[in-house]
Amino acid sequence: MATQTHDEAAPGAAEAAHGTATEHASSGLPQFDFAQWPGQIAWFLIIFFAMLAFIRLFAAPKIGGTIDAREAQIAGDVAEARRLKSEADETAKAAAAELAQTRAASAKLAQEASAKAQAEVAARLAEEEAKLAETTGKAEASIAAARAKAMTAVEGIASDTAQLIVEKLTGKAASVAELAASRG
Secondary structure, eight states: OOSOOHHHHHHHHHHHHHHHHHHHHSOSOGGGOGGGHHHHHHHHHHHHHHHHHHIIIIIHHHHHHHHHHHHHHHHHHHHHHHHHHHHHHHHHHHHHHHHHHHHHHHHHHHHHHHHHHHHHHHHHHHHHHHHHHHHHHHHHHHHHHHHHHHHHHHHHHHHHHHHHHHHHHHSSOOOHHHHHHHHO
16 A cells, blocks of 8 residues: 555546636636526526515414514503503502591591590599589588687687786676677
C-alpha cells in the first residue's frame, strides 16, 4: 500500500480538473445567466403554487381556526365576567340591604335597652326619693318634736331667767301671773 499506482490517483485528479473546467466555462451567478431563466422561472412557479396551496389548504385554516377559537374564548370570558359582575352587584346589594336591616335592628335594640335602663333608673330614683321623703319626714317630725321640747325648755329657762332678773333688780321675787303676762 505504500506504493500507489498512477491509475488510482488519476480519477481524483480528473474530477478536480473537470470541476475547474466547468467553473471557468460558466462565470458568474446562475440567476443572471439568461440561459437558465426558463428553468428557474418554472421551478419558482412550481414552488410558489405549492406553497400557496399549502398555506391555503393547511396553514390559513389552522390559523383562522385558532383566531376564531381565541375570539370565541375572549367573548366567552367577557360574557362570564359580565355575569360574575352582575352576580357580585346583586350580592353587594343584598349585603347592603342586610347591613341596613342589621343596623336598624341594632338601633332598635339599643333604643329598647336605653328605654329599659331609663325606666329602671326612674324606678330606682322614685324609690330613693320615696325613701328620702320618708327619712326627711321622720327627720322633720323629729326636729319639730325637738323644737317643741326645746321651746318648752326655753320657756322654762326664760321664765327662770326673767324671775332671777326681776329678783335681782327689784329684790323681790316675781309672781307666776306677772311672768305669764310678760310672755305675752
